[in-house]
Amino acid sequence: MANLLDGKTTAQKIQSQLREKIKTLEPQRGRPPGLAVLMVGDNPASAVYVRNKEKSCERVGIASFGQHFPADTSQEELKEAIANLNEDDRVDGILVQLPLPEHLDAVSLLYEIAPHKDADGLHPMNLGGLVRGEKGLRSCTPAGVMRLLEEYQIPLAGKRAVVLGRSILVGKPMALMLLEANCTVTVAHSRTENLEAIASEADILIAAVGRPEMVGANCIKPGAVVIDVGINRLEDANGKSRLVGDVDFQAAEPIAGYITPVPGGIGPMTVAMLLQNTVESYQKRI
């Protein structure tokens, strides 16, 4: 049976460290760090995220400035909300929940966020920094994956990594970070042929496709490190809902060497990295 990569406990440890840091910084600065989250409409994965972020902010001492907009909000209204937050001295981190409703253009909105307040690391400046291997604000989910691999001292250099999914939010920055850690990286997506054969060559397999339990036994090399980024809400026959990942955990656990659970894996690590990015921006601002 695979070893469990415990994101929940690791995230709690990171949050305790952040809390201590804020305790010493706040008296000098005269205000706590602030994080603003813009959510438009309703998306189940986003709703889980927003709830956990707010709880965690409170725990570590970060002020939350949540703004929930109706699904029919216009691009202009959001642009204006971002401009206000860019100017707001209480706010160190800004995050726009993705995906946005169809009528909105996410890419151009991400340009509007001041790069030094880009807690999600999705502004082209910060993504460009990642491509160039420079320090800077990094996308929270892939940063959380890297931090968890580090915590368990999983060797990466020279290993074959396969990333399933190529979104701007997860797949692409994930591939770049693994490359930076000297993995040999393959990115697969919905147009990939022979996906199972490619996945089953991976020493490190990252699933970020948004397809409940798609990754089964025939995608996994014995002993592989399996990272499940997926957060999908499924309803059982009784109408009760539960969270599942993109990996079929029951099938994968006997084959993998290490595996992340859902919940309790990359979700909490993402929240921890978001708080860490916010505190980093807070420290850098004068």
Ligand SMILES: NC(=O)c1ccc[n+]([C@@H]2O[C@H](COP(=O)([O-])OP(=O)(O)OC[C@H]3O[C@@H](n4cnc5c(N)ncnc54)[C@H](OP(=O)(O)O)[C@@H]3O)[C@@H](O)[C@H]2O)c1
């Ligand atoms: N744990 C966390 O903190 C966290 C953070 C963010 C997202 N998530 C979850 O992670 C999942 C992925 O999120 P995302 O934002 O990256 O999603 P996304 O924007 O929908 O991207 C999904 C990617 O998977 C690919 N894909 C879809 N179906 C596929 C298939 N059958 N075979 C191979 N590739 C396929 C798509 O390919 P194409 O590009 O060809 O369409 C796309 O690149 C979702 O479940 C989301 O809720 C979790």
Ligand SMILES: Nc1nc(=O)c2c([nH]1)NC[C@@H]1CN(c3ccc(C(=O)N[C@@H](CCC(=O)O)C(=O)O)cc3)CN21
């Ligand atoms: N701009 C942006 N950045 C993101 O990182 C992001 C979005 N948007 N939109 C939604 C997705 C989904 N994300 C998530 C989803 C769930 C958890 C999370 O905390 N999951 C817990 C759930 C426990 C529960 O409440 O049941 C877990 O243990 O997996 C974190 C990030 C992050 N995501």
